[in-house]
Amino acid sequence: TKNEIIPIPKLPTIAKVDDDEELEAVGEVMSIVGTVVIVKAYQDGSNRVLDTDSMLVFEDRKVLGLIYETFGPVLHPMYTVRFPTVADMDPNVVQTSRKVFHVAKRSSFLFTSALRTIKGSDASNLHDEEIGEDEMEFSDDEQEVQFRARLSAR
Numbered sequence: 001t002k003n004e005i006i007p008i009p010k011l012p013t014i015a016k017v018d019d020d021e022e023l024e025a026v027g028e029v030m031s032i033v034g035t036v037v038i039v040k041a042y043q044d045g046s047n048r049v050l051d052t053d054s055m056l057v058f059e060d061r062k063v064l065g066l067i068y069e070t071f072g073p074v075l076h077p078m079y080t081v082r083f084p085t086v087a088d089m090d091p092n093v094v095q096t097s098r099k100v101f102h103v104a105k106r107s108s109f110l111f112t113s114a115l116r117t118i119k120g121s122d123a124s125n126l127h128d129e130e131i132g133e134d135e136m137e138f139s140d141d142e143q144e145v146q147f148r149a150r151l152s153a154r
Helices: 141-153
Strands: 023-033 036-041 048-050 055-058 063-071 078-082 099-103 109-111
Touching (some): 036 063
C-alpha cells in the first residue's frame, strides 16, 4: 500500500433489517470518536470473532453499519464501524451504551483458534508498513535456516 492509505468505509444499502432476520447479541456501543463507533463485545473471541463487513444493528433493527475492523485482545474483542463523514452518522440513533446485534445471515466469522496456529510478526517498517521477507528476524536459529531454505527453493 502507499503508506497505509485508509480506504473510504462502505455504508450499508439498507436502513433497517426485516423482522424475520435472526439477530444475535454482540455487545454495546462503547464510544464514538469522530466518524468511528467502537463496539465492545460481550462474548470472548477465543473461538471466533465477527469479520469485516458483517452487519451490525440495534434492537429496533435499525442498521448501525458494517464492521470495518476488529481489534483488541482476543478474549475481549472490539469492533469499529466507520462512517465517511460525521453527517453520515445519526446522533439520535448511534449512542453510547446502546446494545448492538449482528444479523446472522449477513455476517461472517474469523475462527481465532485457526489463527493461533499461524506464526506472524507485528513488526513494521518505514511508514508503518509490514516488513519484507528479506527483513524478517528470528529468535530461533533453526527456524531461520528452514525459512531461508524454503525461500531459496522457490
